[in-house]
Amino acid sequence: MKKIFQNKNFGFTLIELVVAISILGIMIGGSIVRYSKVTRTAQREQNRANIVIIREAFFQYFYRNHMDGNPHFPPAPQNENNLMDETWASSAIDSTISGLRPKDLFVTREVPTNNLKNPFSYMNYTVFDSLANELRYYIVIKDLDYDSPTYQESYEYSI
Numbered sequence: 001m002k003k004i005f006q007n008k009n010f011g012f013t014l015i016e017l018v019v020a021i022s023i024l025g026i027m028i029g030g031s032i033v034r035y036s037k038v039t040r041t042a043q044r045e046q047n048r049a050n051i052v053i054i055r056e057a058f059f060q061y062f063y064r065n066h067m068d069g070n071p072h073f074p075p076a077p078q079n080e081n082n083l084m085d086e087t088w089a090s091s092a093i094d095s096t097i098s099g100l101r102p103k104d105l106f107v108t109r110e111v112p113t114n115n116l117k118n119p120f121s122y123m124n125y126t127v128f129d130s131l132a133n134e135l136r137y138y139i140v141i142k143d144l145d146y147d148s149p150t151y152q153e154s155y156e157y158s159i
Helices: 002-007 014-067 086-090
Strands: 121-129 134-142 154-158
Touching: 014 134, 014 154
Parallel strands: none
Antiparallel strands: 121 134, 134 154
């Protein structure tokens, strides 16, 4: 009788092994889903921060020119979807004033892009406010990259 009980204490039963593997699988599966959500959220916030960097650089440019009596934002790109690509970033903003290029407005000498290194869309326009009897200047920055976490998010700012 002693011999039968001693043989059962040498390892795991099949049920114990299956339960342990199932618990590990559930924990790993849950952590992968959570990691994916955290990564996507971080990418979304990075894209939004890049849009704010673009906005601040364009506003500073506007204010510098406003003090000189010529308030304007950098012109919108003339390509399809108004994307701030390298061609646009390397061309002069206003060659009659200076050779300043859009990418020169940033410390890194590059226009910020989304997390997938694709450019944002940029437009600007002016509206006359008859109540205030003044011009309102607007910029619109939008992410048109389908794979980006900020896809179709549009940010409109005015001065």
